[in-house]
Amino acid sequence: DAGKGEYDHYMLKEIHNQPTALSNTIEGRVENGDVAFEALPAGSFAEIETVQLVACGTSYHAAMYGAQLLREAGLRTEVVRASEYDSTAGPVDENTLVVAVTQSGETADTLDAVRTATDRGARSLAVTNVVGSTAAREADDAVYIRAGPEVGVAATKTYSSQAVTLALLTQRIAADVPEATPAADREEMLAELEHLPDYVDQMLEFTEAAELADDLLDSESYFFIGNGLSRSVALEGALKFKEITYEHAEGFASGQLKHGPLALVTEASPIFAVVTGDGDEKTKTNAIEAQSRGAPIVAVGPDDHALVDVADATLSVPDTHPVWAGLLANVQLQLVSYHAADMLGRPIDKPRNLAKSVTVE
Ligand code: AGP
Numbered sequence: 169d170a171g172k173g174e175y176d177h178y179m180l181k182e183i184h185n186q187p188t189a190l191s192n193t194i195e196g197r198v199e200n201g202d203v204a205f206e207a208l209p210a211g212s213f214a215e216i217e218t219v220q221l222v223a224c225g226t227s228y229h230a231a232m233y234g235a236q237l238l239r240e241a242g243l244r245t246e247v248v249r250a251s252e253y254d255s256t257a258g259p260v261d262e263n264t265l266v267v268a269v270t271q272s273g274e275t276a277d278t279l280d281a282v283r284t285a286t287d288r289g290a291r292s293l294a295v296t297n298v299v300g301s302t303a304a305r306e307a308d309d310a311v312y313i314r315a316g317p318e319v320g321v322a323a324t325k326t327y328s329s330q331a332v333t334l335a336l337l338t339q340r341i342a343a344d345v346p347e348a349t350p351a352a353d354r355e356e357m358l359a360e361l362e363h364l365p366d367y368v369d370q371m372l373e374f375t376e377a378a379e380l381a382d383d384l385l386d387s388e389s390y391f392f393i394g395n396g397l398s399r400s401v402a403l404e405g406a407l408k409f410k411e412i413t414y415e416h417a418e419g420f421a422s423g424q425l426k427h428g429p430l431a432l433v434t435e436a437s438p439i440f441a442v443v444t445g446d447g448d449e450k451t452k453t454n455a456i457e458a459q460s461r462g463a464p465i466v467a468v469g470p471d472d473h474a475l476v477d478v479a480d481a482t483l484s485v486p487d488t489h490p491v492w493a494g495l496l497a498n499v500q501l502q503l504v505s506y507h508a509a510d511m512l513g514r515p516i517d518k519p520r521n522l523a524k525s526v527t528v529e
Contacts, residue, residue, distance in 0.1 A: 170317070177320065177506070177510075177516045177517050178318075178319040178320040178517045179320035179322050179324060179412070179506055179516050179517055180506055180516075182318055182319070182320055182324045182325045183324050183325070183372070183499065183502050183503065183506065184372055185325055186324070186325045186328050186365075186499065187366070187368045187369040187372075188316070188365070189314070189315040189316055189325040189326075189328065189329050190328055190329060190332060190364055190365045190368065191365045192314040192315070192316065192329075193313055193315065193328075193329040193333055194332065194336075194361060194362070194364075194365075195314075197336055198336070198358050198361065198362070201354065201358060202343075203336045203339040203340045203343070203358070205311055205336070205337070207309055207310065207311065208309060208340060210343065210344065211344055212309075212340075212344060213265065213340070213341045213344035213345055214344045214345065214346075215262075215263055216263060216265045216291075216341060216345055217244060217263040217264070217345075217347075218244045218245070218246070218258075218260070218263065218264045219235075219238050219243055219244070219245045219246070219264070219265050219267060219341065220245075220246045220247075220257065220258070220260060220264055220265070220266045220267070220290065221234060221235050221238075221245070221246070221248065221266075221267045221269055222247075222248050222250045222253060222257075222266060222267070222268055222269070222278055222281040222282060222285070223247075223249075223250055223268070223269035223270060223278060224249065224250050224251060224275050224277050224278055224526070225323070225407065226271075226322075226327050226404060226407060226408075227269045227271055227275075227326075227327075228247070228249055228250075228269070229327065229400045229401075229403050229407065230269055230326075230327050230330035230334060230400070230404075231247050231267075231269040231330075232247055232399065232400040232403070233334060233335075233397060233400040233401075233494065234247075234267075234269070234330075234331065234334025234335065234338060236396065236397055237334065237335050237338040238341070238342075241338050241339075241341070241342040241348050241349055241350060242342070242347060242348045242349045243338075243341060243342065243345060243348050248281065250268075250277040250278040250280070251277040251529070253277075253280070253281035253284055253285075254284065257281070257284075257285070260285050260288050260289060261288075261289050261290070262289045262290070264289075264290040264291065265291050265292075265293055265341075266281075266282055266286065266290040266291070266292050266293070267292075267293045267294075267334075267337075268281070268282045268292065268294045268295065268296070268303045269295045269296075269330055269334070270294070270296050270301075270303050271296065271297045271313075271318060271323055272297070272298055272301060272524065272525040273294060273296040273298045273301020273302055273303035273304050274298070274301055274303070274525045274527055275303075275525060276526065276527050276528055276529045277526070277529055278303065279302055279303060279306070280529060282294075282303070282306065282307065283306070291308050292306070292307040292308045292309075293308065293309045293310070293311065294306075294307035294309070295310075295311050295313060295330060295333055295337070296310060296311075296312065296313065297312065297313050297314075297315050297316075297318065297326050297329070299312060311333060311337065313326060313329040313330050313333045314329065315328075315329035318524075319517065319524075320516070320517045321411075321517060321518055321523065321524050322408055322411050322412050322505075322516070322517075322519070324408075324502050327404060327498065328368075328495050328498065328499070331400075331494075331495055332361070332364070332492075332495070335361075339351065339358075351491075353489075356489060357489045357491050360489040360491075360492055361489075364488070364492050364495070364496075367485075367486040367488060367492075368496065368499055370486055371485065371496060371499050371500065372499075374484070374500075374503075376481075376482070376483050376484065376500070377483060377500050377503035377504045377506075378503065380481055380483065380504060381507035381511060382507070382511060384438050384464070384466075384508075385508060385511055385512070386436070387436050388434065388436040388437055389415075389416040389417065389418070389432060389436070390406070390409055390415060390417040390418075390437065390438055390440065391418055391419070391420065391425070391432075391433070391437055391438070391439045391440065391458070391463075392405040392406040392409070392417065392418070392419040392420070392439075392440045392442065392501070393420050393421070393422040393425055393439060393440070393441050393451055393454060393455065394419075394421070394422060394441070394442035394444075395421060395422040395423070395446075395448065395451050396445055396446050396447035397444065397445055397446075397490070397494045398442035398443065398444050398445060398447070398451065398494050398497065399421045399442075400494065401442045401444070401495075401497050401498045402419040402420065402421075402422075402440070402442045403419035403420075404419070404501070405417075405419060405440055405442070405468075405498065405504075405505070406419030407419065408501065408502060409504070409508065411505075411519055411522065412505055412509040412514055412516050412519050413508045413514060414512070414514060414519075414520075415508070415512075422441070422447070422450050422451040422453075422454045423450055423454060425454045425457065425458060426454060426457060430457060430458065430461070433458045433461045433462075433463045434461065434462055434463065435462030435463060435464075437458075437463050438463060438464045438465075438466055439455055439458045439459075439463050439464070439465050439466065440466045440501065440504075441455040441465055441466065441467050441468065441475055441479070442468045442469065442494065443468065443473040443474045443475055444468075444469050444470070444473075444485070444490060444493035444494045444496075444497050445490030445491075445493060445494070446490065448469075448473070448474035448475075449474060451475075452475055452478070455467075455475060455478065456478060459478065459480075464480040464481065465478060465480050465481075466479065466480065466481045466482070466483060467479035467482045467483070468482075468483040468485070468500050468501065469482075469484070469485060469493065469497060470484070470485055470487045470488075470493060471487065472487075483497070483500040483501075483504070484500075485497050485500060
């Protein structure tokens with residue numbers, strides 16, 4: 169169904185399509201506790217010593233998520249904003265895997281970064297949604313995230329499917345590289361992944377996000393903080409919020425708040441604190457700093473999250489493995505952004521000045 173169907177906007181349709189998108193992303197890739205990708209048989213990554221992820225915008229946030237998992241698996245990993253590749257990327261050689269994370273497969277900055285890396289000898293892999301896209305055609309290999317067409321300019325289901333694909337890819341690479349260590353609890357993690365589409369489905373019935381958007385709509389600024397894997401979610405939450413509401417929103421690693429941004433915190437700047445795993449104590453300390461300046465704290469996490477005793481409001485997520493919990497938190501933040509933008513009457517599917525695919529550098 170190419171239309172909006174029962175939904176007012178493509179963005180809302182695509183948020184609601186996430187259980188199906190995630191089921192498709194996972195299908196046939198996890199079997200008996202192992203991860204398999206059709207195009208990448210066991211041993212494909214045996215020569216890889218370094219992984220370099222390049223991406224822009226939401227795809228960059230998914231790449232951050234993947235990069236942390238790759239590092240945790242003991243792989244030397246770098247995540248580079250594609251537009252800054254020339255000035256910030258480290259050296260590459262034939263033992264480097266450069267991974268282009270791009271929904272469209274057509275983002276000029278990302279294509280340029282991969283071309284630069286491959287000219288320098290790196291092997292390339294496209295992680296993309298679009299079969300036959302330039303990234304897929306130019307890279308040595310391609311893995312499809314299988315999220316289905318995304319029409320809304322604001323990326324939603326593709327972030328979730330990219331992050332899951334990168335988590336699976338991490339396990340695939342770690343199984344091949346002798347120095348790497350696949351996650352110790354990988355069977356439990358992969359078993360929980362099978363439930364992820366159902367958890368998202370449950371969350372789509374929650375009304376908290378719409379109520380909260382209504383409560384907070386008169387604020388001056390909206391801040392999003394998180395640590396570890398939750399940092400990617402905080403940055404993505406802020407990007408989505410500003411992109412479709414046109415309100416001032418910023419995302420930070422929790423510990424950065426006190427190094428400057430705290431000067432902007434007032435009672436009119438709610439803090440969305442993403443608390444879905446390790447490192448949440450640091451988020452708590454920094455959230456309390458903001459709260460003591462009057463800012464309301466919205467905790468986004470499972471029922472027993474680290475801010476239970478201090479949060480002013482909660483956006484709850486089903487209890488799951490910490491590797492997937494951030495992706496559920498992100499669904500709540502997608503809904504907050506959507507409802508806030510809707511209440512403000514913004515053109516949600518086509519925000520001003522933005523295009524779905526950015527084909528200029
Ligand atoms: C996010 O909502 C935007 N649409 C934007 O940041 C996007 O993720 C970025 O332009 C990268 O696009 P790509 O994934 O198609 O490369």
